[in-house]
Amino acid sequence: MAKATKKQALGRGLSALLKDPENDIKSVSDKNADKVIGNVVELELSAIEVNPFQPRSNFNDEALEELASSIRELGIIQPITVRKLDFNKFQLVSGERRFRASKLVGLETIPAYIRIANDQESLEMALVENIQRQDLDPIEIALSYQRLIDEIKITQEKLSDRVGKKRSTITNYIRLLKLHPIIQTGMRDGFISMGHGRALINIEKKKEQIGIYEKVVSDGLSVRETERLVKAYKEQKGDTDSGKSQNGTKEIPGFVSKGIDALKKHLSTKVDITASPNGKGKIVIPFHSKEEFQRIKKMLTGE
Incomplete structure (x- = not known):
């Protein structure tokens, strides 16, 4: 005392x-x-x-x-x-x-x-310290990561070292910001989890995201049920990730279907593949920033 x-x-x-x-x-x-x-x-x-x-x-x-x-x-x-x-x-x-x-x-x-x-140091201290807290919602964390990247001019790799998180974890949080604002609010308010959000990101059009989101909330769907719902929706739309070509009529060869998930996991991003039964096709890897392009390039080329 x-x-x-x-x-x-x-x-x-x-x-x-x-x-x-x-x-x-x-x-x-x-x-x-x-x-x-x-x-x-x-x-x-x-x-x-x-x-x-x-x-x-x-x-x-x-x-x-x-x-x-x-x-x-x-x-x-x-x-x-x-x-x-x-x-x-x-x-x-x-x-x-x-x-x-x-x-x-x-x-x-x-x-x-x-x-x-100074202001930059204060921003970094505040964001890094708050990211470590257990009671921030996923959108608050995603916004903090994005602010550090935008305002401190830091890459995802360096940010990973700074906050002690895997780069893939940081990428998964930042991708949540692609969700419709209504869905982001629903996640902040606890209507859905980050797992639900990660499933809904696979629906590219935000208007269609809302339709799926409303069903998830109204029916109280689990993350797994939401993933199945999204997969069924994409198959109905003829999405290339569903195992069909872009015209929705030809089956993707088995060796391609089995490799899609491995590519996604390795690159930590969406991968679009179209292929014909004879084995010919193409791979499309979208990116959304200079940093993300450089990250993908490094993983593919080692440079």
């Missing part, structure tokens, strides 16, 4: 240091920076603004109330992380639920780790 009291008192002392205009710390090389940067400091909630880079957009009111009740009883167990913007002005990097719940409780201060970071 004595250690906790001493640490809290130290945090309040550092808070006073940050409020001294003569000690305005703007970089790690400034005087007293080592006393503040990377340490836990008791900050006024009014001096902290929310992070515009926060990937989470849905905050469950009931869950916030439960967290607020815990904070009321036990206090803040894990400090939030902020970056210093200006004199006595900070921005959240992570911990927005704790920040919001503390406001609900009526706290005036909150313990926080202080970082110094």
